[in-house]
Amino acid sequence: MMVKTITCQHVYNYGASLQAYALQHYLESLGHDVEIIDFNPWFHCDRYNPFWMSKNAIGRAAEIIRILPFLKYLWCPYKAYKGGMFKTWGRKTAFEAFEKQYYRLTPVCYYNSDELRNNPPVADVYVAGSDQIWNTFSENGKEPGYYLDFGDKSVKRVSYAASLATNAIAEGWSGFVKTKVEQLDAVSVRERTGAEILSGLGIENISVVLDPVFLLSKDEWSRLAVKGKLYGLKPNNYLLVYDFLGNDDKMIGFAKNYAASHNLKIVSINDFSEHIYADVNVNDAGPLEFLALITNAACVVASSFHATAFSVIFEKEFYTFNLVGYNNSSRMQDFLSAISLQGRMNPKDMNDPSIDWHRVSSLLSLLKDKSKEFLNSNLS
Numbered sequence: 001m002m003v004k005t006i007t008c009q010h011v012y013n014y015g016a017s018l019q020a021y022a023l024q025h026y027l028e029s030l031g032h033d034v035e036i037i038d039f040n041p042w043f044h045c046d047r048y049n050p051f052w053m054s055k056n057a058i059g060r061a062a063e064i065i066r067i068l069p070f071l072k073y074l075w076c077p078y079k080a081y082k083g084g085m086f087k088t089w090g091r092k093t094a095f096e097a098f099e100k101q102y103y104r105l106t107p108v109c110y111y112n113s114d115e116l117r118n119n120p121p122v123a124d125v126y127v128a129g130s131d132q133i134w135n136t137f138s139e140n141g142k143e144p145g146y147y148l149d150f151g152d153k154s155v156k157r158v159s160y161a162a163s164l165a166t167n168a169i170a171e172g173w174s175g176f177v178k179t180k181v182e183q184l185d186a187v188s189v190r191e192r193t194g195a196e197i198l199s200g201l202g203i204e205n206i207s208v209v210l211d212p213v214f215l216l217s218k219d220e221w222s223r224l225a226v227k228g229k230l231y232g233l234k235p236n237n238y239l240l241v242y243d244f245l246g247n248d249d250k251m252i253g254f255a256k257n258y259a260a261s262h263n264l265k266i267v268s269i270n271d272f273s274e275h276i277y278a279d280v281n282v283n284d285a286g287p288l289e290f291l292a293l294i295t296n297a298a299c300v301v302a303s304s305f306h307a308t309a310f311s312v313i314f315e316k317e318f319y320t321f322n323l324v325g326y327n328n329s330s331r332m333q334d335f336l337s338a339i340s341l342q343g344r345m346n347p348k349d350m351n352d353p354s355i356d357w358h359r360v361s362s363l364l365s366l367l368k369d370k371s372k373e374f375l376n377s378n379l380s
Contacts, residue, residue: 001032001033001124001125001379002032002033002122002123002124002125003027003032003033003034003035003123003124003125003126003127003379004034004035004036004037004106004121004122004123004125004126004127005020005023005024005027005034005035005036005037005126005127005128005129006036006037006039006126006127006128006129006133006145006146006148007019007020007023007036007128007129007130007131007133007146008020008044008131008132008133008140009036009038009039009099009103010038010040010044010099011044011047012047012048012091012092012095012271013271014242014287014290014304014306014307015131015213015304015305015306015307015309016131017095017098017099017287018213018287018290018291018306018310019129019130019131019161019211019212019213019306020036020103020129020131020212021098021102021103021287022211022212022213022215022216023127023129023130023160023212023215024036024103024104025102025216025220026212026215026216026375027127027375027379030375030376030379032379034104035104035105035106035121036103036104036105036106037105037106037110037116037121038105038106038108038109038110039109039110039116039145040109040110040111041111041112041113041139041143041145042111042112043138043139043140047085047092048085048089048092050076050077050080050081050085050086051072051073051076051077052076053065053072053076061075083272083273084270084272084273084274085272087273087274087283088270088271088272088283088284089284090283090284091271091283091284091285091286093284093286094284094285094286094287094288094289095286095287097286098286098287098288106121108121110145112145113143113144113145113149113150116145116149116150116151117149117150117151120150120151120152121151123151123155124155124156125155125156125157125158125378125379126148126151126155126156126157126158127158127159127160127379128146128147128148128157128158128159128160128162128184129160129161129162129212130160130161130162130163130190130211130212131163132163132164132165132331133146133162133163134146134147134162134163134164134165134177134181134189134194135163135164135165135166136164136166136169136170136173136176136177137165137166137170141164141169141170141173141177142173142176144180146162147177147180147181147183147184148183148184149180149183156185156186156378157183157184157185157186158184158185158186158187158188158378158379159181159184159186159187159188159189160188160209160212160374160375161188161189161190161209161210161211161212161371162187162188162189162190162194163189163190163191163194163331164189164191164193164194164197164198165191165194165330165331166193166330167193167197167330168197169197174201177198177201178201178202178203181198181201181203182203185378186205186207186374186378187203187205187206187207188206188207188208188209188371188374189206189207189208189209190208190209190210190211190331190335191208191330191331191334191335192208192334192337192338193330193331193333193334194208194330195207195208207370207374209367209370209371209374210364210367210368210371211305211306211309211335213306213309213310213313214309214313214364214367214368214371215368215371215372215375218313218314218315221291221295221310221313221314222295222314224288224291225288225291225292225294225295225314226292227288227292228285228286228287228288228289228290228291228292228293229285229288229289229292230289230292230293230296231267231280231282231289231293233265233267233280233293233296235296236296236297236298237264237265237298238264238265238266238267238279238280238297238298239255239258239259239262239264239265239266239267239297239298239299239300239301240267240268240269240293240294240297240299240300240301240302241255241266241267241268241269241275241278241300241301241302242268242269242300242301242302242303242304242307243255243268243275243301243302243303244271244302244303244304244323245272245303245323245324246273246275247324248303248321248322248324250321250346251301251303251321252275252277254301254319254321254347254350255277255301256277257350258299258301258319258350261350262298262299264298264299265279265280266278266279266280267279267280267282267293267297268280268281268282269282269285269289269290269293270282270283270285290310291310294307294310294311294314294316295310295314295316297316298316298317299316299317299318299319300316300317300318300319301318301319301320301321302318302319302320302321303320303321303322303323303324304320304323305331305332305335307320308320308332308335308336308344309335312339312341312360312364315355315357315360317355318344319344319347319350320332320336320344320345320346321345321346322345322346329345332345333345338363338367339360339363339364339367340359340360340363341355341360
């Protein structure tokens with residue numbers, strides 16, 4: 001079958017890139033002709049654009065720039081510099097190299113839902129992929145394209161592991177979500193919490209499935225991981241920190257104490273600014289380096305769903321923390337509860353019992369079978 005997927009594939013985020021690749025690769029392994037819809041709405045165009053300003057920007061600077069637009073070309077690069085954009089510019093090159101080698105994109109790039117409706121990609125099935133595509137506290141969840149609101153009505157529409165990411169729908173958006181999701185032929189979400197939210201809207205027959213990264217085996221990911229740089233680090237000689245915002249003192253304190261007690265270096269893989277508590281700051285890592293750094297770490301401490309997911313895939317010691325200031329921790333909590341590792345979330349100390357990977361593998365195997373069956377039955 002000709003399958004077109006849509007997700008957040010070009011946002012310079014490790015998890016977003018790897019889950020987009022995973023769904024494409026798995027569907028291809030089933031014999032389908034698969035392309036990722038090259039969809040780049042305005043709110044995904046800021047990460048490495050030093051002149052970008054949100055059309056919804058507020059504050060004194062935004063007010064002045066609306067009066068004197070030329071000041072945008074002074075203020076925005078300054079703000080980008082202060083935010084660490086240029087220090088991590090090497091990430092941009094690494095991500096784009098990964099996308100060029102591993103993505104199969106539609107030949108047409110779409111920048112808004114109107115373009116998708118006016119010139120929809122041809123397919124037998126549309127699949128709204130994983131990641132936080134239905135998070136209404138971000139622009140993703142307010143974007144009709146992520147609910148497959150385009151194309152001929154005869155095309156089958158399926159969501160796979162779509163994530164609402166939070167414990168509730170943003171005020172005023174429940175009707176929008178209900179109307180859009182009801183139009184789909186088959187619905188699956190990534191979190192139990194998301195299924196409960198949709199069920200509360202009166203939507204039935206919702207499946208809870210695993211993130212696409214779990215559709216691939218450990219060996220498949222390991223073959224990619226060996227292609228990533230390790231920056232001269234010795235395997236199992238460092239604690240990897242993926243501290244997205246650097247604003248959680250509990251997470252920082254835990255990482256420092258763990259590293260000291262286990263005689264490990266702290267290595268930080270950075271999206272934005274460097275972290276002064278790390279011994280090594282990696283600023284230019286792409287998705288392959290992300291995999292390499294996780295699989296060779298002695299332990300992973302992160303505020304990231306996908307750092308947690310790959311720690312489980314590679315069977316690494318790990319601890320997960322909420323992302324402070326964001327109401328999106330349900331995605332980590334639901335996943336860890338499903339594999340009986342909820343104690344690894346927001347730990348107070350590092351004295352948890354060792355992880356029983358055999359038990360985890362057994363639980364994951366059942367969830368993988370259910371997830372693959374959902375795709376197999378709805379893409380046949």
